[in-house]
Amino acid sequence: MSNKKTKTVKWGEEPKLGMLDALYLPAIVSGLATAVRHAVSGKPTTRQYPEVEPEIPPNYRGVHRLNRDEQGRVKCVACYMCQTACPANCIEIIAAPAPKEDPHWTDRDKYPATFTIDELRCIYCGMCEEACPVDAIELTSVYDLTGLTRKEMIFDKEKLLSVFDETVKTGKDPVRTNRGTLGPASEEAPSGRQGPPPPGRGKHG
Amino acid sequence: MVKVKVNDIEVDAGPKDNCILAARKAGVEIPHYCWHESLSVVASCRMCLVEVGETKPDGTIAMGPKLVPGCQTPIKDGTVIRTDSPKVKAAQQMTLELLLLNHPLDCSICDQAGECYLQDYTYKYGKAHSRLDEPKLQRMDKYHIGDQIALFTDRCVMCTRCVRFTREISGTAELQVVARGSHEEIDVFPEEPCNNKLAGNVVDLCPVGALCSKDFLYKKRVWWLKQAESVCTGCSTGCSISIDQNENKVYRLRPRPNPEAQGHFMCDEGRFGFKYIHDERRLSTPRLSVALASGIESQRKTTSANFAPDLNFADLWPTALTKARQKIQDAIKADPSSFVAVFSPFMTVEEAYLLAKFIKGIHDKARLVLGPVPSVGVDDKYPKGPKGESPADGNVKFTIRAEKCPNRLGVEAVLKHFEGSVVRIESIAQRPNAHAWYIVGGYTSGWVTEAIDKAIGTPSLLIVQDIFPSPLSERADIVLASGSFAERDGTYVNHAGLAQSASAAVRAPGEARADGRILMELAGRTGLFNAMALRKEIGAAIPELSVLGSGDLGDQGVRLVRFAKQATAAAT
Ligand code: SF4
Ligand code: SF4
Ligand code: SF4
Ligand code: SF4
Ligand code: FES
Numbered sequence: 072m073s074n075k076k077t078k079t080v081k082w083g084e085e086p087k088l089g090m091l092d093a094l095y096l097p098a099i100v101s102g103l104a105t106a107v108r109h110a111v112s113g114k115p116t117t118r119q120y121p122e123v124e125p126e127i128p129p130n131y132r133g134v135h136r137l138n139r140d141e142q143g144r145v146k147c148v149a150c151y152m153c154q155t156a157c158p159a160n161c162i163e164i165i166a167a168p169a170p171k172e173d174p175h176w177t178d179r180d181k182y183p184a185t186f187t188i189d190e191l192r193c194i195y196c197g198m199c200e201e202a203c204p205v206d207a208i209e210l211t212s213v214y215d216l217t218g219l220t221r222k223e224m225i226f227d228k229e230k231l232l233s234v235f236d237e238t239v240k241t242g243k244d245p246v247r248t249n250r251g252t253l254g255p256a257s258e259e260a261p262s263g264r265q266g267p268p269p270p271g272r273g274k275h276g
Numbered sequence: 277m278v279k280v281k282v283n284d285i286e287v288d289a290g291p292k293d294n295c296i297l298a299a300r301k302a303g304v305e306i307p308h309y310c311w312h313e314s315l316s317v318v319a320s321c322r323m324c325l326v327e328v329g330e331t332k333p334d335g336t337i338a339m340g341p342k343l344v345p346g347c348q349t350p351i352k353d354g355t356v357i358r359t360d361s362p363k364v365k366a367a368q369q370m371t372l373e374l375l376l377l378n379h380p381l382d383c384s385i386c387d388q389a390g391e392c393y394l395q396d397y398t399y400k401y402g403k404a405h406s407r408l409d410e411p412k413l414q415r416m417d418k419y420h421i422g423d424q425i426a427l428f429t430d431r432c433v434m435c436t437r438c439v440r441f442t443r444e445i446s447g448t449a450e451l452q453v454v455a456r457g458s459h460e461e462i463d464v465f466p467e468e469p470c471n472n473k474l475a476g477n478v479v480d481l482c483p484v485g486a487l488c489s490k491d492f493l494y495k496k497r498v499w500w501l502k503q504a505e506s507v508c509t510g511c512s513t514g515c516s517i518s519i520d521q522n523e524n525k526v527y528r529l530r531p532r533p534n535p536e537a538q539g540h541f542m543c544d545e546g547r548f549g550f551k552y553i554h555d556e557r558r559l560s561t562p563r564l565s566v567a568l569a570s571g572i573e574s575q576r577k578t579t580s581a582n583f584a585p586d587l588n589f590a591d592l593w594p595t596a597l598t599k600a601r602q603k604i605q606d607a608i609k610a611d612p613s614s615f616v617a618v619f620s621p622f623m624t625v626e627e628a629y630l631l632a633k634f635i636k637g638i639h640d641k642a643r644l645v646l647g648p649v650p651s652v653g654v655d656d657k658y659p660k661g662p663k664g665e666s667p668a669d670g671n672v673k674f675t676i677r678a679e680k681c682p683n684r685l686g687v688e689a690v691l692k693h694f695e696g697s698v699v700r701i702e703s704i705a706q707r708p709n710a711h712a713w714y715i716v717g718g719y720t721s722g723w724v725t726e727a728i729d730k731a732i733g734t735p736s737l738l739i740v741q742d743i744f745p746s747p748l749s750e751r752a753d754i755v756l757a758s759g760s761f762a763e764r765d766g767t768y769v770n771h772a773g774l775a776q777s778a779s780a781a782v783r784a785p786g787e788a789r790a791d792g793r794i795l796m797e798l799a800g801r802t803g804l805f806n807a808m809a810l811r812k813e814i815g816a817a818i819p820e821l822s823v824l825g826s827g828d829l830g831d832q833g834v835r836l837v838r839f840a841k842q843a844t845a846a847a848t
Contacts, residue, residue, distance in 0.1 A: 150384035151497045166494040180417070181385040181494050204384045 121215075129245055131212040132195045135188055135226070136234035138207050142175065145232060147207035149183040153199035161192035162199060186228040190216060209245050211238045280355040281331075295326055295346030295357050306359055307368065307397045309375075309483050310435040311347035313533075314540050314673075315444055319348040321375075321435050323397065325367040327358040343367050365401070372402035378413040378458060380430050388485030390498040394433065413458060421451075422470040424490050424544065425479060427462060432486035434460050438478040445541065445673050447659025448472040462486070473676060474658060476544045480530060491548055492528045501527060504781035505831070507768045509622060509682040509720075509761040510546035513538050513675060514770030516832070517546070519762050519781035526550055526762055526782060536774055536832045543676045550762065552720055553782075558743055559757035560786025562596035568603075568753055593789065597797050600739055600754045604798075605638055607712035607737045612641035616710040618701055619691060620647045621681035622718035624766025625775070625821065626810040627791045628683075628690040631716065634799035636694050644691055645699045647716065648723055650680040677771055680720075682761070686769035686821075689836075693818045705731040717742030717749075718758060718791065724748050741794060756798075759790035765807040766792060767824060773839025775821070777807065777829040 091097055109116075118125060127133070138146040149166035167184035169176045176182075199208050211234060218224045226234075238244060277288040282302035289298035294317075296306045309321040324346040329339030331354030339356070343363060351357075358364060376398065383389040415429040439451045439462065450470040454463045464470055470478070479489045501520040508515040508529065516534035520527050529550055531542035608615045617635050619628055635642045656676040657666045667673075688698045704710075708731045715732070717723060717740065724746045732738065732748060740749045741756040749755045763784045769775045784790055792805035808827045815825020823834045835843065 148385050149494070150389075152384065155497070155499070168494055180382075 127212040127214055129212055129243070131214065132197045132210040134190065134211055134213040134216055134234055135193075135199070135231055136209055136211050136238055137186065137228065137231035138209060138235055139232065144175070144179070145182065145186075145207070145228065146205055147183050147186060147203075148179070148205055149181050149186075150204060152202040152204060153208050156198040156202035157193075158196060158198060159192050159194045161189040163187050163189075183228060186231065187225055188231065189225045191221060191224045211245050212243055213238065278351055278353050278355075280351050280353075280357060282357045283360050289351055293351055295328060295344075295349050295351060295355075296324060298351050298355075299326075299346065299357055299359060304357075304359055306346045307393075307401055308347055309393060309433055310437060312437055312440075312481060312540075315437060315440045315481075317348050318436060318440070319345040321433065322371050323368070323375075325371070326364055327361055329356040329358075330354055331356060368397075368401040369403050372398050373406060375433050376402075376406060377408055378430060379433075380412065380414075382431075383485075386428070386431065386485040387488045387493055387498075388431075388482075392485055393483035415461065418463065419490075420469060421462075421464055421487070422475050424476055424548065425470060426488050426490050426493065428486050428488060429461055431484050432462055432482075433484055434462075435483060437481045437483070438462060438487055441474075441478050441481055442470065442472070443659075445477070445659055446472045446474040447661060447667070448664075450475075451478070472660075473543050473545065473656065474541060474674060476547045477531070477541045480541075489528070496522055496527045502781075504762075504779050505532060506761065506778040506781065507537075507682060507770075507776045508542055508546040509768070510543070510549055510680065511677040512679040512682060512684060512771040513677050514682055514768055514774065514776060515542040515546060516776060517542060519550075521762070521781040524782045526553060532831070534776075534832050536835070537770060537776065539674065541674055543674070545676065549720070553760040553762050554785075555744070557745060558760075558785055558788065559745060559749065559755060560784075560788050562592050562757055562787065563752075563755040564592075564596055564599060565753045568599055592787065593797070596754055596756065597794070600756065601798055601800060603737050603753070604635070604712075604714060604739070608635070608638045608642050611711065612639035613643065614709060614711040615639075615642040615714075616704075616708065616712070617642065617644050617714040618647045618716060619644060619687050620716045620718045621649050621684040621687055622720075622761070623683060623687055623716055623791065624764060624768060624778070624807075625683065625686040625690060625814060625824065626766045626805075626807050627716075627764075627795055628687045629810065629814050629818070630792070630795040630799050630801075631714075632690050632694040634795070635714070637799075643699070643710070644695045645701045645704060646684075646687060646691060647701050648725065648728065649684050649700075650719065650723065651678050652680055654678050679771065682770070683768040685771070685773060685836075686767060686775065689769070689818060689820045690814075693820065701728060701731070708732070711735050712737035714739045715741065715748060716758075716791070717744070717746065718760070719744075722746060741791065743788070756794050757784070757786070757788035758794060759784040759788060763788075763790045764792060765790070765805070767807065767811060767829065769836065773836040773842075774833045775824060775829060775836060776833030777811075779807075 140146045149164055151164055154162040154164055164183050165185045166181055169179040169182045171177060195210065197210050200210055213234065278291050280287060280289050280298050282299045282304050285302040285304065287298065287302040289301055296308055296311060299306045306324050306326055308324040310318055311324065322345065325343040326346040327339055328344050328349055329337050331337055337356050346357070375394065379394070383395065386392070389395065413430065418427040418429055421427045434453070436453060439453060442451045443449045450464050450468055450472065451462055454461055476489065479487050500522045502522065503518040503520055506517055506519050508517045515538040516532040517529045518532050519529055529542070529547050531538070531540060533540045617631060619631065632644055635644060655678050657672045658674040659667055659671070661667065691698050705727050713732055713735055722744070729747050734751060738748065738752045739754045739756065740752040741758050742749055743758055743760055761778065762781045764778065765780050767775050767777050780790060792807070796805045811824040812827045815822050820836065820838065823836055
């Protein structure tokens with residue numbers, strides 16, 4: 072720790088107004104010019120929503136989905152990482168031991184018996200997606216979220232899985248994790264970049 | 277006292293300490309898996325390797341050439357321990373890499389995650405990657421280890437703490453190591469599961485997520501549990517426990533190490549026996565009988581014939597308590613000696629004091645008696661011998677006591693002070709000569725025997741303060757819904773006169789209130805119930821309980837003077 076004082080706050084100076092700026096007239100004129108230019112150009116910039124839907128970039132953070140694994144089961148292992156990470160407290164999971172008597176589930180230990188997200192409370196920050204160790208939860212580019220009641224907007228496991236099915240069908244997969252398979256960022260670092268060699272392996276053998 | 281030096285910090289350690297304990301006194305952690313304070317030393321995990329040297333008479337320090345296990349190495353004057361040298365760090369990293377060689381690293385579904393020593397030590401002392409290229413060994417999970425215990429075999433680090441526990445503390449020896457080398461596994465004999473009365477402790481002992489409690493499995497992530505330090509009320513041993521709670525629901529009880537009370541462990545009856553506190557049948561609102569409630573406007577629907585419909589107030593308590601106070605005062609003034617207050621051995625000292633002082637404050641002739649003291653069988657002592665026999669007196673390591681209540685001694689001390697002697701309800705059951713009763717329950721299950729039921733009969737005034745409905749609460753004039761142990765603050769005095777403080781973990785269900793709060797208001801005292809302040813008052817008022825006068829009893833509690841004298845007499 073150094074006790075040298077470091078400057079952390081920079082104070083900005085207000086720019087001085089010249090004679091011309093202080094009159095405000097040039098600014099008004101240039102504003103009017105812009106308005107007139109648009110009015111006479113004949114090129115509308117209004118979007119005709121909902122007849123014409125906008126192009127949403129695939130890294131948009133919209134409605135969540137719960138991914139399925141290769142066997143169609145919910146991929147989530149109910150680790151509660153997303154619920155822990157969520158700053159809006161809108162995820163609620165109830166975990167249960169996997170139904171081992173079902174031959175379909177023998178290789179799994181724990182799964183989410185229920186999984187609900189309050190889509191109204193969510194702030195679409197994407198922390199849940201970031202936290203998930205098995206890439207089971209993702210934010211899709213589905214943005215037009217409507218409902219008639221608040222309750223309807225609390226998505227349960229089935230609803231979230233159906234968002235997955237839907238987005239897979241329409242090819243609207245999010246770019247980040249590629250339909251549940253890990254992206255390049257998660258790959259093992261090339262061996263040259265593994266950090267310093269373990270101690271004890273140097274010249275002492 | 278022995279002077280040792282740990283990483284250049286000088287400390288006074290005990291002559292019997294090993295390096296781990298000495299370092300702990302210096303505030304230095306030596307990571308360890310297989311060593312546990314109350315088990316024998318096997319030095320098999322090699323996690324605790326440290327450099328140890330000694331100070332020569334001429335003041336020079338001679339370090340040993342090899343690393344030694346800190347758990348097994350005794351200390352003497354001038355011992356020098358180094359835990360931060362490159363050699364030690366390399367050894368720690370290597371040990372952890374080897375322990376994790378076949379470890380599944382399924383922390384995401386492991387119940388131990390968050391309180392796992394593999395996670396903690398790997399984070400602090402390990403390294404981030406493994407050099408293993410082969411596939412990891414995979415083993416079958418064993419759900420047959422015990423009724424309450426599941427073994428996730430491939431998470432085990434083979435510290436054998438669990439095996440040593442069943443051999444040395446419970447003496448039942450169900451668990452053992454089978455096979456050798458990297459195929460070593462913990463197992464039980466076929467058809468001989470680990471179901472002894474202390475079995476749940478192996479789950480706490482297991483430093484990793486190998487042994488898990490089936491009762492708690494996947495119920496809650498541990499980082500959401502909030503702890504309250506309390507005392508188990510299952511028997512008069514009074515194990516120090518921590519109540520782990522989240523959102524007003526208790527998920528598990530765990531023993532808190534306390535050499536004064538029970539050591540490191542607790543029994544399964546106490547550990548899993550807390551479920552009654554979330555029972556649906558618990559009393560959750562105060563109630564007034566029809567006769568008493570007449571004249572009070574009511575709109576809510578009733579559930580029971582005897583009782584007035586729940587009153588149309590946000591809170592029925594003020595009415596119930598004012599009525600109760602007035603009725604008690606009237607009854608005592610009319611005929612003091614026919615008023616009986618029954619104290620429960622589940623009450624805390626503070627509650628007993630509040631009630632006794634209130635009653636005796638109205639009239640000295642009103643009677644205080646001790647309710648039934650539940651007792652089952654005889655004291656159960658461990659470790660058991662090979663044939664299940666109890667150990668010899670000097671070798672007892674854990675006792676489950678026959679007296680199934682936490683605070684008989686504490687309540688008796690209060691009764692002796694106010695009443696002169698302890699009168700048991702059984703002794704007056706034949707001819708109670710009472711017309712008005714104030715009865716405190718709080719027992720874990722039905723406690724109203726036929727004899728008591730008959731003795732009390734249908735008096736002119738019956739006030740019941742309890743957690744479960746009983747024949748008495750059904751015909752009571754006033755029912756005060758009270759709190760279980762997890763909802764109470766207060767002091768319990770165990771079988772050996774150790775007064776320990778307990779703190780509330782959750783709120784009582786519905787509109788029920790902790791007993792202390794009820795009695796504060798009933799007695800017409802101002803302010804909130806504050807166990808610490810009351811302890812000071814009790815310490816000053818009751819000589820036998822003078823040690824409570826300090827208010828704060830610490831983590832381990834304090835012994836009543838009478839028992840402290842016995843203990844010193846026994847020691848000398
Ligand atoms: S996007 Fe953010 S706020 Fe919404 S559920 Fe995920 S973590 Fe919570
Ligand atoms: S972080 Fe992923 S695996 Fe864990 S509970 Fe959330 S969705 Fe399931
Ligand atoms: S035992 Fe510890 S390290 Fe292993 S999976 Fe469980 S939490 Fe993770
Ligand atoms: S099960 Fe747990 S306590 Fe038993 S040997 Fe394995 S790691 Fe140790
Ligand atoms: S704790 Fe010392 S070797 Fe295991």
